[in-house]
Amino acid sequence: MAGPNARLTADLALSRGDRVADLACGTGVYTLEMARLTDPGEVVAVDYSEGMLAAARERLEDEGYPVSLVHARAEDFIAHTPPASFDVVSMRFVLAYIDWREVLPLTGRMLRPGGRVGVLTSMNSSIPQLYALFDHYRNSAEPVWKLYKHCGKNIGETFRFFRRLRETFAQGSFISVPGSAEQVADRLSAGGLVNADVWTETVRLWFESGRAAVDWARGSGYATHPSLDAMSPRDVYFLESMFADGLEGFREAGGIPLDLVVGGVVARKA
Ligand SMILES: C[S@@+](CC[C@H](N)C(=O)[O-])C[C@H]1O[C@@H](n2cnc3c(N)ncnc32)[C@H](O)[C@@H]1O
Structure with a gap:
């Protein structure tokens, strides 16, 4: 999944000093990359699974970047975040777990002027x-x-x-993900955001x-x-x-x- 993740990270145009919310950070692979690019800013990495957060902590602790790990549901974190407190919100492969039609429009509130939301998701035409x-x-x-x-x-x-x-x-x-990237873009527009880039690609994964x-x-x-x-x-x-x-x-x-x-x-x- 390195290709699509690299494209999203580049599109987010991260700057040094940015404050980033990485919602559903998982084991922190992309948290680390975003922390490296925004240092000395802050990445707030949120995940609902204690196991995932523990793995993220292990990955991040020796790197010395300013990362805060938060154990919470992304939906609750969004609801309790003060307005205009982040430059960037990153949501990678979490739409399967949340009511994305409701949640995506709420992310705009978290952003400062000029802020960006990046969403990466599998589509329901996958597999x-x-x-x-x-x-x-x-x-x-x-x-x-x-x-x-x-x-x-x-x-x-x-x-x-x-x-x-x-x-x-x-x-x-089996999976309640969007039918197209345009559906994601529509929900972000509903939250007052302007779509900067909308793309789709197929990744073939191989298994033994x-x-x-x-x-x-x-x-x-x-x-x-x-x-x-x-x-x-x-x-x-x-x-x-x-x-x-x-x-x-x-x-x-x-x-x-x-x-x-x-x-x-x-x-x-x-
Ligand atoms: C497919 S993984 C993606 C992890 C990471 N974003 C990445 O791309 O490597 C999905 C993650 O979402 C987390 N998750 C599921 N439901 C969540 C929720 N409601 N709020 C926050 N995290 C959630 C899981 O614990 C898991 O770490």
Whole structure:
């Protein structure tokens, strides 16, 4: 993901002394880069996961840049930030987790005049390989036999699980990210910002195996579904294994490809 991230960072036109909010900083890879470019300014790095923040702390602590780590939901941080307190707001790959239609217009309030918001996000046309498999499984009898074995060849249990899957996954939509970068730009305009750059690109990621691809899709948050949280680990593992096996059918010389469609938007406050 280095390419799209580098483009967003360049578009943000960071200056020494800038105060930056890095919302959903994750393990701090881009926090560090932004801190380096704005030193002696300040980067306030916010994340909802204590584990991610701990990893970010480890990455940043020996570097000596002025970074403050905040454990909070991005939505709450935005709501409680005084107006005009940042030069830059960076949001990289977090729209899947928040109500982005509501949240994006609120970011403009945080900016000083001339400030910039940068958003990087995957699009809902991403990972077509997983959607193709999803359609295949939904329309074939292949999963039923696997399900029957998973349920200990108990017909009643198989039927209950099957019905639950059909109800839960009736729509092939695993991730509530925008359909286009323009939708992101519209929501930022609604918050009074002027769009400076709006772009889309496809990044092809390669994995050694279907299992590695599925692990990445789940762990990174690019293919999630809230109902998976309510399933037993064994059931989740069963579903993931089905997709991991299916992805092997996409194997090319370089491994298993997953195509991620990435949108970037930078908007300014007048
Ligand atoms: C896909 S990672 C992206 C991390 C980082 N921005 C990057 O691009 O490397 C998503 C991050 O969002 C965080 N997150 C999820 N929901 C959040 C929320 N409501 N508020 C703040 N952080 C959140 C997760 O803990 C995770 O670190």
